[in-house]
Amino acid sequence: MPARTLNATAASLLGFLHEGPMSGWDLVATAQARIGDFWSLTQSQVYRELAAMAADGLVEAHERGRRDRRPYAITDAGRSAFTAWVTRAPEPEAIRFPLLLTIMFGRHVPAERLAEIVAQHRATHAARLAAYEQFETELPPGAAEAEPYAVATLAFGLAYERAMLAWFAGLPPAIRGD
Structure with a gap:
């Protein structure tokens, strides 16, 4: 079990990582393309969450690749934490328009x-x-x-x-x- 409760940002990153390892930059681009119209993520949030999830053992960082980007992969603990998050009843939405x-x-x-x-x-x-x-x-x-x-x-x-x-x-x- 993670040291902290997953928030929606961290959970969405884990959801995307089910598709395979991605760098923070890749995750930002994926989130903007796939959920950006209804859920906003900033680059700083993504990197902050990746660091916290790595410390909690939910993701693991791989060696830096092209353009000095570090891909992250979801761990078994990350899959379990994601499953716990995605199967819970979501909180009611709050309109911020x-x-x-x-x-x-x-x-x-x-x-x-x-x-x-x-x-x-x-x-x-x-x-x-x-x-x-x-x-x-x-x-x-x-x-x-x-x-x-x-x-x-x-x-x-x-x-x-x-x-x-x-x-x-x-x-x-x-x-x-x-």
Whole structure:
């Protein structure tokens, strides 16, 4: 058992390491590509967690490779800790949506600036939806059976972005700048 309880960042790194050894740089890139739209990791967090997990025996560092990158591999203890983490009931999500905070205090923001901020965020969500829809069209036949977990995550992303765009469309004109 690890000396500390795994947090979601450490657990996600262990999840990625199930696929094979990766350097901290590889883990950052993998996390940004695969979970970056719904879970953020910084480079400093990744290296801090790798050092802590190595000290706890959850990962082991290999010899430095190209570009002086040190790959890490998950250990049996790391697999056990990951299994314990991933099979527990997750905590309820906490919404931290900075745009909502800005809108909450929108009466203190010039109307043109608020409309500009809302438009920028709407464009971000529209672009993300377009990317998810493109990814969905590129799924091979049978993907839902072969990769139900990734497909379910994609389905959430699609539903979320569609809901966000509907929310933007339903904002009062004073907020949208109409």
